[in-house]
Amino acid sequence: MSDIATQESAYQTEALIAEDIDAYLDQHRNKTMLRFITCGSVDDGKSTLIGRLLYDSKMIFEDQLAALEADSKRVGTQGQEIDFALLVDGLAAEREQGITIDVAYRFFSTEKRKFIVADTPGHEQYTRNMVTGASTADLAVILVDARKGVLTQTKRHSYLAHLIGIRNLVLAVNKMDLIGYDQARYDEIVAEYSTFAKSIGITSFTPMPISGFKGDNISIASDTMPWYSGPTLMEHLEAVDVDVDDDQAKPFRMSVQWVNRPNLDFRGFSGQIAAGTVKPGDAIRVLPGGKTSTISRIATLDGDLDEAVAGQSVTLSFADEIDCSRGNVIAAADAPPETADQFETTIVWMDDEPLIVGRSYWLKLGTQMVSATVREPKYQVNVNTMERLATKTLELNAIGVAEILTDRAIVFESYAQEGAAPNKVLGGYILIDKITNATVAAGMVHFSLRRSQNVHWQATDISREAHAGLKNQKQVVLWFTGLSGAGKSTIANEVEKQLNLMNRHTFLLDGDNIRHGLNKDLGFTEADRIENIRRVGEVAKLMADAGLIVLTAFISPFRAERDMVRSMLPAGEFIEIFVDTPLDVAEGRDVKGLYKKARAGDLKNFTGIDSPYEAPLDAEIRVNTVEMTPVEAAAFIVRQIMPLK
Structure with missing residues (x-):
């Protein structure tokens, strides 16, 4: 062959190689992505299964494999063979206990599809971690140990996956090698799960017998189970259609x-x-x-x-x-979503501290962020039995249905869509603690409450500024806070007397007086204290709308509730006055004998003794009653707030 022919042949070969490379790269660029989770009870083999998938998809480098073999021998959980669970159980505590604690995310790819898999914990106390992993998943692999059958956590995770809106479920009956690949046992487990699934609204799922440790029906069809003719797990993951909604x-x-x-x-x-x-x-x-x-x-x-x-x-x-x-x-324009400020929702509580009914939380839905309060739950779901239980709050990992009120209308759509994928953008939300900035709950909107559509604010012609103008003053709320016995009521009363001498129009809302009437139905639990302050805040706002200078004297022990009242009023109209008196001084006064009762255990939930007081961090005015008499403190406050125009 001539040099020219040889060179031309080489060019053609290079062109074909380049064309193949481009086609290969284009194929991988355009591969679809499947996000899925593995879940189930403790020691059902979730981590082992993911490790096997990584191994079979050639996603383990040689040095990783060598380290894995060494770790397997050192840990000794599977004799001298590879323990694939060690690929996923990254925390030291997980390896020591042989369990999954945190959500572990892993990426792998095959010729047909890319995958992100989340290995979620099996322990009940880590349910919130499972919800986090499931929130972005398209498919859930529910693992069942063939020896143990359908367990409580199997049901819990199935319920949560269905609640979050995962419609593609795989029932992977694992560890078939440990029961001699017994078809009868497999059929029994599938029948039991099918009965349970129907009871919670799961209409379809894909069952398959597997062994994550041995590799049966993971990537290659098992010769040991000729009675099973369905796809392998990998085949199903590569082919499943997750675009259930256009x-x-x-x-x-x-x-x-x-x-x-x-x-x-x-x-x-x-x-x-x-x-x-x-x-x-x-x-x-x-x-x-x-x-x-x-x-x-x-x-x-x-x-x-x-x-x-x-x-x-x-x-x-x-x-x-x-x-x-x-x-x-x-x-x-012709098909907008709804707007409302009151909803019924399902809430998954994810914080160590329980839900405080009436407390103001941040609610984040999409890019919207509003203040929200949760009413007493209608019921809590017992995931083990599907019973609806009466409850006054929600503890860690609890799931309940409750009404939520927001401080202004937000845009939403129902999370559950008939015959379609869930609306996670405008139907799912999180609750955030205003003090710690921690995410405390995840929720799914059901529908708006009818009263939110039927009750509207009635605009009036005489403004709040006009009311105040007639009185030749500026409306404001003076919020006195401090321990019992600090001197709040005494100082507030003295401030009102001095303002009265200046011809100012005022009204004093005292904590004890309010509890004789408006709030006589409330006790002193944390939830009742919050509702007490909410009602007082609403009354104070109405009085400020009337153009009055409103003085309130309440312990109001929680910052979140004082901030809630502040948010009800325009900027500059809420003045927090911290009557800063040390506990020993306040207790020494004990005019009403309350501290004595609290110390004796006869008065529960008393602020400063067995209930906390959260002092203001940045109050507009602070007075120290150890250094000032009530008259001096009142004069100091009046000088700070005057002139009132």
């Missing part, structure tokens, strides 16, 4: 994440499209305000688009200058 076919929805204003000539609203499609010229509605406009431009980093679809991140510009900000939802 997001593009839904009405347009996009939560605004950011207002993009790089210069005076451009104003756009950025976010990821949650559902539907949008084009320039489409009519849209901005919620919760309800203003309408049309799309003038769809901008991206790669240039403007003629159309954008669900899943894309874009910046939308409007034809009209209308109010729109982070937390708003841009929707199709």
Whole structure:
């Protein structure tokens, strides 16, 4: 062959190789992603199964394999063979105990699909970790130990997976090698699980017999179970259709994440499209305000688009200058989602501290963040028996149904969608503790309460400023807080006397006096104290609307509730006055004999003794009654708040 022919042949070979590489890369770039979890009871083999999947998909490097073999010999859980669970159980405590504690995420890939798998804990006390892992999953592999059958945690995790909206379930009956691959036992477990699944609303699942340790029916069909003709687990994971819902076919929805204003000539609203499609010229509605406009431009980093679809991140510009900000939802004008401020929801409590009914939490739904309070739960679900139990609160890992009230209307859609995937963007939310900033619960919206649609604020012609103007003053709430015996009522009374001499219009709300009437039905539990302050805050707000200077004298021991009242009023109209008196001084006064009763155990939940007092961190005014007499303290306060215009 001539040099020219040889060179031409080499060029053709290189071209074919390059074409194959491009095709290979294109195939891998366009592979779909499946997120799934493994769950079940303790020691059902979840970690071992994931380790086997990583091993079979060639996702373990040689040095990792060598370290795994060494660890397997050292731990000795499987003799001299490889213990695949060690690939996933990363925490020292997990390896020592042979259990999963945290959620472990692993990535692997095959020729047909990419995968992210979450190994979730089996112990009941780590249920919240399981919920975290399931929140983004498309499929759940429910493992059952063939020797033990369907256990309590099997039911719990199945219920949680179904509750969160996972519709693709695999019942993997594991450790078949330990029962001699007995088909009768397998059929018995599948029948038992099927009965349970129907009782909680699971309409379909895919059962399969496997051995994670031996590899039976994981990636290769098992010769030891010729009676099973279904797919292997890997085949099922590669083929399962998780696109059960066409997001593009839904009405347009996009939560605004950011207002993009790089210069005076451009104003756009950025976010990821949650559902539907949008084009320039489409009519849209901005919620919760309800203003309408049309799309003038769809901008991206790669240039403007003629159309954008669900899943894309874009910046939308409007034809009209209308109010729109982070937390708003841009929707199709003729098919908007609902707005409301009261809902029925399912709550999964995830904090060590129990739910405090009436306490104000942050509620985050999509990009919306509002203050919310939870009413006393309607019931708690016993996941083991599916019974509905009466309860006054929710403890760690509890699941209950309750009503939630938000401080303003938010945009939402029901989490559970008939015949479709759950609406996680506008139907799922989290609750955040305002003090610790910890996520305390995850929830799913059922529906808005009818009263939230039927009760509307009635606008009046005479404003609060007009009421105050007639009195020649500025409306304000003076909130006295401190321990019992600190001197709150005495000082507040003295402040009112001095303001009265100045011809100011005032009203004093005293803690003991309020409990004789408006709040006579409330006790002194933490929940009752919170409701006591909420009611007082509402009354104080109404009095401020009337143009009065309102003085309140309450222990109000919790910062969250004082902040709740502050949030009810316009900026600058809530003045927190900390009557700072040491506990020993307040107890030494004990005018009412309350400390003595509390010390003797005759008075429960008494602030400073067996119930905490959270001192203000940044009160507008602080007075020390050890250094000042009540008259001096009152004069100091009046000087701070005057002149009142």
